[in-house]
Amino acid sequence: MIEQLIAEATECDFKVALEIKKPKSWLKSVSAFSNGIGGTLFFGVSDDREPIGLSDVQKDAEAISRLIKERITPLPQFILKPLQEDGKNLLALEVSPGRSTPYYYKADGVMEAYIRVGNESVIAPDYIVNELILKGTNQSFDTLTTDAVKKDYSFTLLEATYLERTGLRFEPSDYVSFGLADKNGVLTNAGKLMTDQHTVYNSRMFCTRWNGLEKGSIFDDALDDKEYEGNLIYLLKSGSEFIRNNSKVRFVKEAQYRVDKPDYAERAVTEALVNALIHRDYIVLGSEIHIDMFDDRVEITSPGGMFGGGSIQEYDIYSIRSMRRNPVIADLFHRMKYMERRGSGLRKIVSETEKLPGYTEAYKPEFSSTATDFRVILKNVNYIMCGASAHDTAHDAAHDTSVISKQNLLLEFCADPKSRDEMQAYIDVSSRSHFSKYYLKPLLSYNKLHRTTVPSVRNKLIDTNTPNIAGNIGLQKWANKENLKIVSAEYNKMFTHNLHNFSELEDRIALLHMQQKEVNTSVVSLESQIRHLREMLKYAEQYQKNKIYDDHYKSSKDPDRYFRKYESQIILFAGAEHILQENGMDLKHLNSNKLQEQIADLISRKESLNTQYVSFKQEIKELELIHQNLSKYLKQDAPEIQRSSHNQLPSL
Numbered sequence: 001m002i003e004q005l006i007a008e009a010t011e012c013d014f015k016v017a018l019e020i021k022k023p024k025s026w027l028k029s030v031s032a033f034s035n036g037i038g039g040t041l042f043f044g045v046s047d048d049r050e051p052i053g054l055s056d057v058q059k060d061a062e063a064i065s066r067l068i069k070e071r072i073t074p075l076p077q078f079i080l081k082p083l084q085e086d087g088k089n090l091l092a093l094e095v096s097p098g099r100s101t102p103y104y105y106k107a108d109g110v111m112e113a114y115i116r117v118g119n120e121s122v123i124a125p126d127y128i129v130n131e132l133i134l135k136g137t138n139q140s141f142d143t144l145t146t147d148a149v150k151k152d153y154s155f156t157l158l159e160a161t162y163l164e165r166t167g168l169r170f171e172p173s174d175y176v177s178f179g180l181a182d183k184n185g186v187l188t189n190a191g192k193l194m195t196d197q198h199t200v201y202n203s204r205m206f207c208t209r210w211n212g213l214e215k216g217s218i219f220d221d222a223l224d225d226k227e228y229e230g231n232l233i234y235l236l237k238s239g240s241e242f243i244r245n246n247s248k249v250r251f252v253k254e255a256q257y258r259v260d261k262p263d264y265a266e267r268a269v270t271e272a273l274v275n276a277l278i279h280r281d282y283i284v285l286g287s288e289i290h291i292d293m294f295d296d297r298v299e300i301t302s303p304g305g306m307f308g309g310g311s312i313q314e315y316d317i318y319s320i321r322s323m324r325r326n327p328v329i330a331d332l333f334h335r336m337k338y339m340e341r342r343g344s345g346l347r348k349i350v351s352e353t354e355k356l357p358g359y360t361e362a363y364k365p366e367f368s369s370t371a372t373d374f375r376v377i378l379k380n381v382n383y384i385m386c387g388a389s390a391h392d393t394a395h396d397a398a399h400d401t402s403v404i405s406k407q408n409l410l411l412e413f414c415a416d417p418k419s420r421d422e423m424q425a426y427i428d429v430s431s432r433s434h435f436s437k438y439y440l441k442p443l444l445s446y447n448k449l450h451r452t453t454v455p456s457v458r459n460k461l462i463d464t465n466t467p468n469i470a471g472n473i474g475l476q477k478w479a480n481k482e483n484l485k486i487v488s489a490e491y492n493k494m495f496t497h498n499l500h501n502f503s504e505l506e507d508r509i510a511l512l513h514m515q516q517k518e519v520n521t522s523v524v525s526l527e528s529q530i531r532h533l534r535e536m537l538k539y540a541e542q543y544q545k546n547k548i549y550d551d552h553y554k555s556s557k558d559p560d561r562y563f564r565k566y567e568s569q570i571i572l573f574a575g576a577e578h579i580l581q582e583n584g585m586d587l588k589h590l591n592s593n594k595l596q597e598q599i600a601d602l603i604s605r606k607e608s609l610n611t612q613y614v615s616f617k618q619e620i621k622e623l624e625l626i627h628q629n630l631s632k633y634l635k636q637d638a639p640e641i642q643r644s645s646h647n648q649l650p651s652l
Helices: 002-008 024-035 057-071 128-137 155-166 230-245 266-280 327-335 345-354 394-413 420-427 432-445 471-497 502-555 557-566 567-582 592-634
Strands: 013-014 039-045 080-085 090-096 103-106 110-117 120-124 145-149 186-187 206-210 223-228 249-253 258-262 291-292 297-303 366-369 373-379
Touching: 002 080, 013 024, 024 039, 024 057, 024 090, 024 103, 024 110, 057 103, 080 223, 103 366, 110 128, 128 567, 145 567, 155 230, 186 206, 206 230, 223 230, 230 266, 230 291, 266 297, 266 327, 266 345, 266 373, 266 592, 345 373, 394 420, 394 432, 394 557, 420 432, 471 592, 502 557, 502 592, 557 567
Parallel strands: 013 039, 206 291
Antiparallel strands: 039 090, 080 090, 103 110, 110 120, 145 186, 206 223, 249 258, 291 297, 297 373, 366 373
């Protein structure tokens, strides 16, 4: 019986016995269950689900009921059920999800709200408490009115997009009926998130295309890096464009037609971004949506876990209930046809991905959530992963192999700019039209090659041992002459750096690498300080802006009425005050201008270090190429180079 009850419970905890002297050990779970999706406490059961039994079930039940009434406020809904398992008496305390959130543990001189994180009950952060307050009053962040007046802002992008996608004009009355403003022309938070002006700091999106399969340094491992700020429609369009620009559309030639094979389904990308924008928690100050692209996947992470509690991993996405953290925003995106019926977004992401050519179960999108964030992972169906079968046909594979192998040779050969004739000669393709059709145009269209002016002086030795050069006397002579020119130039470059042998060259390269690393460490530290001060600045501005409401609330003759009227301002003030105090900010001498000056100074220092970093990087690149070319040409690991050596080079 107990195994069935455990399986049916949304969340559960186990207690061997009822703790009366220190009831917080289990009452915090009552608070967490009430603030989330509900749950069950089993008394008389060990953590490994072994029935131990209770000596006096009736007495324990009365104590549980009394302690909940005394120490949990407001009073949650719960049911106590006596159970028997293997002849042992047990108790099941079923706690329902509450409507009057937050539910606090109030005793021992503290008043704390708890939430579930994994299988633990932990103290809720301030921003989650704020969200629970809104939930308990049947409000949401996006419905709260602000101090912004509609007539002071423009909505050009919103109105243009609405017309484009619906064929209807956005009428003045729609702002009220859609929940973007109240009858007095004051914008809600949803309205502020839709203005052309960037008025909500938290509406930001950070996008990075990483080189490889893991994150690294922005300086060295990011192929593309963008930061977007603006209204939600702009963020949606910018995020979609970033993913599109950093992904590819491969094609396979069939008998009579060509099959396009994009890395990602466009509709799945749109649904994932819409999901991130409408369900994210905008109460968390200093947060943003992150798009991280890798060779094999795209990860879209948004602030805020599952609304209502729990984690997406515990649910079947095909039967998940629809709960909207930001109903006004969700409704607006639905009206603009960016999303279909409510609650179908995750299913749409999966179904659209399944339509891609080459899809297998290995490429099924993944969803995960914690108490603080939600993540969607889209897999690149053109990336062959471990465990995935090759999805090309035998004909496709045979057709692609020779072409792709030569394309890869070309990409290596063109690490430095080459002429068209050099490229054709290198892969032994005589026909200009054939070369253009199967090699040049595909590589250009995939942005793997770029048209440029071939420099008059080559800077990298030609490998004369490649089959196409080794077997061609004409190419051999040409390559040897080019290599001799390069070596002569490299000797001269080394001496201009006041370096006389390989030992000095290597020492200089090592020193530059060390200096570059030190600069990078300093930049990372400065970036962390800048982010922290920017957060403090936003909280400081929030604190100063809403302090008057808190002062009036504390001195009001009818504080309950005043709180209901200015609830959002008071909540935001309290959250800002708490964060500033936690970070050691002096509230009596809080100065936004001083914080801005500190940020500007740090940015200036960072820019100076960035300049140094680039300078070191350029010099390292030049010296490493000199070392590589000379070592390769002389076929020695560390030959001594005398000052007169350049005079002993063979004449050209």
